[in-house]
Amino acid sequence: MGEDAGAQEGGGDLFGGLVVGQLIAPGAVGCKLLLHYDLGDAASALEASGRTAAAVADADGNIVGLLTENDVMRAYFEGALPSNSLADWFDSGMARASDLVVQKLTVRPSTPLSEVAERMVANVVNGNTACHHLLVQEDDGRLCGMLSALDMVQALCRPEVWEGAYWGQEETAEAAPAKMTVQDVMKPREDVFTCPPSDSMKEVLKVLLMSQQNSALVVDNRGIYGIVTPRDAVRAFAEGVPSSTKVSDWLRKMQPAAGPRLIEGTATVADAAAMMTMHHLNHLVVVAPGSAEAIGTVSSLDLALCSKARTPVIRSQRQWAGPTVGELVTQQWHLTAVCNKGASLKEAATLLATSGRTSTALALSDEAAPLRLLTENDLMRAFVYGWEPDGTAESWLLAKLIPRSTMPQHLLVPPSVRLTEAAWLMAQAPKQDVDPCHHLVVKGAKGMEGGWLGVFSALDVARGLAAIDSELEVSKTGADQAKVSVVMKALDAVPTCKPTDTLKEALEAMISAKQNAVFVEHEPGKYDLVTPRCALQALANNITSDTTVAEFIAGRANYCGAPEGPREVGSDVKLLDAAVVMSDRALHHLLVQDPKDSKPVGVLSSLDLVRAVASIRSTQPFASLGWLWECKGP
Numbered sequence: 001m002g003e004d005a006g007a008q009e010g011g012g013d014l015f016g017g018l019v020v021g022q023l024i025a026p027g028a029v030g031c032k033l034l035l036h037y038d039l040g041d042a043a044s045a046l047e048a049s050g051r052t053a054a055a056v057a058d059a060d061g062n063i064v065g066l067l068t069e070n071d072v073m074r075a076y077f078e079g080a081l082p083s084n085s086l087a088d089w090f091d092s093g094m095a096r097a098s099d100l101v102v103q104k105l106t107v108r109p110s111t112p113l114s115e116v117a118e119r120m121v122a123n124v125v126n127g128n129t130a131c132h133h134l135l136v137q138e139d140d141g142r143l144c145g146m147l148s149a150l151d152m153v154q155a156l157c158r159p160e161v162w163e164g165a166y167w168g169q170e171e172t173a174e175a176a177p178a179k180m181t182v183q184d185v186m187k188p189r190e191d192v193f194t195c196p197p198s199d200s201m202k203e204v205l206k207v208l209l210m211s212q213q214n215s216a217l218v219v220d221n222r223g224i225y226g227i228v229t230p231r232d233a234v235r236a237f238a239e240g241v242p243s244s245t246k247v248s249d250w251l252r253k254m255q256p257a258a259g260p261r262l263i264e265g266t267a268t269v270a271d272a273a274a275m276m277t278m279h280h281l282n283h284l285v286v287v288a289p290g291s292a293e294a295i296g297t298v299s300s301l302d303l304a305l306c307s308k309a310r311t312p313v314i315r316s317q318r319q320w321a322g323p324t325v326g327e328l329v330t331q332q333w334h335l336t337a338v339c340n341k342g343a344s345l346k347e348a349a350t351l352l353a354t355s356g357r358t359s360t361a362l363a364l365s366d367e368a369a370p371l372r373l374l375t376e377n378d379l380m381r382a383f384v385y386g387w388e389p390d391g392t393a394e395s396w397l398l399a400k401l402i403p404r405s406t407m408p409q410h411l412l413v414p415p416s417v418r419l420t421e422a423a424w425l426m427a428q429a430p431k432q433d434v435d436p437c438h439h440l441v442v443k444g445a446k447g448m449e450g451g452w453l454g455v456f457s458a459l460d461v462a463r464g465l466a467a468i469d470s471e472l473e474v475s476k477t478g479a480d481q482a483k484v485s486v487v488m489k490a491l492d493a494v495p496t497c498k499p500t501d502t503l504k505e506a507l508e509a510m511i512s513a514k515q516n517a518v519f520v521e522h523e524p525g526k527y528d529l530v531t532p533r534c535a536l537q538a539l540a541n542n543i544t545s546d547t548t549v550a551e552f553i554a555g556r557a558n559y560c561g562a563p564e565g566p567r568e569v570g571s572d573v574k575l576l577d578a579a580v581v582m583s584d585r586a587l588h589h590l591l592v593q594d595p596k597d598s599k600p601v602g603v604l605s606s607l608d609l610v611r612a613v614a615s616i617r618s619t620q621p622f623a624s625l626g627w628l629w630e631c632k633g634p
Helices: 039-049 069-078 086-091 113-126 149-156 159-164 201-211 230-239 247-254 269-279 300-304 325-331 345-355 376-384 393-399 419-432 458-467 471-477 503-513 532-540 549-558 575-585 606-617 623-630
Strands: 032-034 053-057 063-068 133-137 143-148 216-220 223-228 262-264 283-287 294-299 359-363 371-375 439-448 452-457 518-523 526-530 568-570 589-593 600-605
Touching: 039 053, 039 069, 039 086, 039 230, 053 143, 063 069, 063 086, 063 133, 069 201, 069 230, 069 471, 113 133, 113 149, 143 149, 149 269, 149 300, 201 216, 201 223, 201 230, 201 247, 201 471, 216 247, 216 294, 223 247, 223 283, 230 247, 262 269, 269 283, 269 300, 294 300, 325 419, 325 439, 325 452, 325 458, 345 359, 345 376, 345 393, 345 532, 359 393, 359 452, 371 376, 371 393, 371 439, 376 393, 376 503, 376 532, 419 439, 419 458, 419 471, 419 606, 452 458, 458 575, 458 606, 503 518, 503 526, 503 532, 503 549, 518 549, 526 549, 526 589, 532 549, 568 575, 575 589, 575 606, 600 606
Parallel strands: 032 053, 262 283, 568 589
Antiparallel strands: 053 063, 133 143, 216 223, 283 294, 359 371, 439 452, 518 526, 589 600
């Protein structure tokens, strides 16, 4: 648990001994939804009740999850229709609190509010969903109601709480509860995300969803237009407002007077709690005394999480995005294919060339180590070094100058690893003093012998991106924003060869440059790439290494495993579109062209794509997510 969560240990009770049951009137279940309801009706029910979450029950009355205002916000962003059912929403896998996590979000009426606050902190620090809400149930499973961060704030407004509350600070006049100011607990201006008034509602909601914050200021050089929260998304979705609506138009309609949302930084926490309770607001804009200059924001959760060591609550775990490698591996048979014992180099090359794979598990004779990873680069080197195509792949692996006796641990991953984490692991591999990593071995007790479930490559990252059907999940990878020109290798950084060079010479230049592509102008005005896949096709089709590059390219369309369609892509194309091209044509490398004159300007590899996706892990994000950080701070 993070520093905030443990700050109250050993201290008094922030909420004066109050328990959950004292905040929930007997029989007041609050807003309760049924699984067959439409999303639009559910949003209207949340809006009418003033609640930020509701329990969802099936036809038998069993609680199957929670629907929060953040769910409605995401559904609105993803383009879901108000007529879609709650059942469809929960089946989509996008729900923040499905039945799988309800138990983590359940408390009893006898639970102290101080413990509830700690649970909310733990949910934030651990990255769990719906950290602003908890379900209240009796021991027999009967629903009592929902408890939100705003309910906790309302509890703070009770006189008995202020009389006996412990705020985790020494009892001095300066640190007394009445003296604790909004500025002490707010998010400072530099940590608040902002959007211009010209943005659409969808663009603003994207910032909220991507930043995992529940408010964004709408500002320009003239000042503050207002603040957008998930509650705005609930209202807009319930009213059928197009997500393309300008946020400034929405704010003029819904927030004609900004006054009730403004509070001075010198006001006390009690004043903020009272204002939130009076106006039923979860977020306030904090301004400098005597002015309208925004210096931060404060939320009901900020007040509920006030503790001895007041520091910003930051998730300690990354929120990885995309499908898991286990899901991707099991959905495609060729990801789990094993090259048989005694397979020749030609047979192994044919397997990879025809399946579109760049690696396979190779069954070995040694029972102590029954499987080894065989990559297209292994086969390329065997081809360059003159090994006979009929020689066994096992003999080549065991005879390599630097044999891979064991798989480095950072290349072994469990099937639960998500797409962006897999990309991050690949991108980190060169920092571990090994060659650039294009492959991960997915562990699993079931599946292939030796505990391997399958092999996951950099090209599979492109395939995974192309398969994501959630706009938000794609946004988390940055592939919908960054362009090819930002992450490609410029042409002057790519090794070149002449059309009269032999395949061996071209591949040797590639190995020497520690890259996986060589650029060639094989005819005037016609360009192509030589890659390790060329070595696979040569081995599989009995083509010798002294064949010229021009001869190989001229006959490539007739070889087994030849790519279908062109490999060119414009430099102005989004990474997501480039990933689709790679996925559809099983190409690790694309030749990047200037969209104006179609002249080559660079090369985009699947590993370049991997590095871009992995950048979401970085402290200083790569260009793929730079747009989000431009929204942060003044």
